[in-house]
Amino acid sequence: MNSTNLTEFQVPLSLDAAADxxxxxxADLEAMxxxxxxxxxxxxxxxxxxxxxxxxxxxGCGNFSRYLLRANIDSIHAFEPSSKMHGLLExxxxxxxxxxxxxxxxxxxxxxxxxxxxxxxYNNVMEHVENDTAELEAVYRMLKPGGCVLIYVPALQWLYxxxxxxxxxFRRYDKASGSELLLGTGFTVERIKYADVLGVLPWFLMMKIxxxxxxxxxxxxxxxxxxxxxxxxxxxVPMPIGKNLVLVGRKALSN
Numbered sequence: 028m029n030s031t032n033l034t035e036f037q038v039p040l041s042l043d044a045a046a047d048x049x050x051x052x053x054a055d056l057e058a059m060x061x062x063x064x065x066x067x068x069x070x071x072x073x074x075x076x077x078x079x080x081x082x083x084x085x086x087g088c089g090n091f092s093r094y095l096l097r098a099n100i101d102s103i104h105a106f107e108p109s110s111k112m113h114g115l116l117e118x119x120x121x122x123x124x125x126x127x128x129x130x131x132x133x134x135x136x137x138x139x140x141x142x143x144x145x146x147x148x149y150n151n152v153m154e155h156v157e158n159d160t161a162e163l164e165a166v167y168r169m170l171k172p173g174g175c176v177l178i179y180v181p182a183l184q185w186l187y188x189x190x191x192x193x194x195x196x197f198r199r200y201d202k203a204s205g206s207e208l209l210l211g212t213g214f215t216v217e218r219i220k221y222a223d224v225l226g227v228l229p230w231f232l233m234m235k236i237x238x239x240x241x242x243x244x245x246x247x248x249x250x251x252x253x254x255x256x257x258x259x260x261x262x263x264v265p266m267p268i269g270k271n272l273v274l275v276g277r278k279a280l281s282n
Contacts, residue, residue, distance in 0.1 A: 061247045064254040066094045069150055069179050072222065072273050074098060076175045079145035082106060084133055084166075085152030088115035092126060095148065101125070104140070108132045137165035144169050149178045154196040163212035163276075170278045175217060178205075178274040182221055186270070188234040190241075205274045214276030221269030225257035230270050 069091070070077070077098040086092050086105035095103055103126045107113040113130040120126045129136070133147075147166045156162045166176050181191065181199040191199065198204075202219055209216050229249070233239040261269075 060090050061243050062250040062254075064250050064258070066091055066150075068222075068254060068258050070094050070098060072179070073146075073148065073177045073275075076146050076177055076217075076275060077148075080104075080143060082133070082140070082144045082147040082169065084147060084149050085155065086116055086128070087112050089119045089126075091148075091150045092116070092120070096123065096125060102127070104129055104144070106131060106133050133169065134161055134165045137168045140169045142169070142171050145171055145174050147174070147176045149176070149180070151179060151181070153178055153180050154191075154198060154200070155194075157197050159197075159208055160212060163208060163214070167213050167278055172278060173280045174278050176209075176214065176274075176276045176278075178272075178276075179222075180205075180272050180274070182269055182272040183227070186227070186230055186235060188230075189238055190234045193240075200272045200274075202272070205272055209274060209276035212276075214278060216275075217277040218273065218275035220273050221266045221271070222261060222273050223254075223257055223270040224261065224266040224268060225253050226270035227268060229253075 077095065077100055079100065080102045081095065081100050081104075083092050083095055083103050083105045086107045087109075089105065092103060092105050105116055105120075105126055106129045107116050108131060110130060113128060116128045120128065133140075147169060153159055153162065163176065170176065181196065182201060184199045184201065187196070187199050200208075202221070205219055206216050226249070233245075239245075260266075
C-alpha cells in the first residue's frame with residue numbers, strides 16, 4: 028500500500044480541549060465493525076456511481092474502504108486526518124495496491140488532487156464537518172467533470188441526541204438541507220432519498236429518550252434483523268422519512 032503522510036495538515040477538530048479529538052472514533056468504529064449488511068447496503072446505494080478512481084473521505088481504520096474495494100473501481104485514496112486512525116488504516120491495507128492512504132483533511136490538499144477523482148465518498152462523515160460548504164467546494168475541485176460526490180449521513184434533526192453530540196456530529200440532515208448544500212456548492216442533485224426507515228423509532232427511543240450508546244450487540248442485532256427488512260422494503264416503496272439520508276451530487280461536465 029502507498030501512503031501519503033501530510034503531517035503539516037493535522038489540525039485537530041477538538042470537541043473537548045482536554046480530550047483526544049478523535050477519541051470517539053475508537054468506540055464508535057469498534058461497534059460498527061461487526062456490521063456487514065449495513066455497509067453492503069450503502070455500497071449498493073452508491074454502486075451506479077462507483078467507478079474509476081475514487082476517494083473515501085474520513086476513512087477511519089478502513090472498515091468501509093474494504094467494501095468499496097469490492098466495487099468496480101480502479102483505485103481508492105483513503106483520506107483520514109487522525110494520525111491514530113491513519114496508522115491503523117495504513118497497516119490494514121499495506122498489501123492492497125489499489126488503496127493509498129492520505130493523512131490529511133481534503134480541504135487542505137484539494138488543489139493537489141484537482142480533477143483527480145470520478146467519485147468522492149462520505150459515509151457517515153459529513154455530519155462531523157463543521158463547515159460542510161467549504162468541504163464540498165473542495166470536493167468539487169477534486170472531481171473530474173461529470174464526477175459525483177456520494178454522501179450518506181444521519182437524517183432528521185429532531186433525532187439529534189447526546190450520543191450524536193458525543194460523536195462530534197454538528198447536525199443531522201433532511202432533503203431540504205441536503206439539496207441546499209449540494210446546489211450551493213455547484214453540484215446538481217443527481218439523487219436524494221431517505222434510508223433506514225425502520226431505524227427511526229429505535230434510535231429515537233434508545234438514543235434520544237433513553238440516552239443509550241451504540242454497542243456491538245445492538246449493532247450486530249439490528250444488522251442481522253433490521254437492515255435486511257428495511258433494505259427490501261425500501262426497494263419497493265419510497266420512504267417519506269428515514270434515519271439516514273442518501274445524497275448524490277454531480278459536477279458539471281464543463282464550466
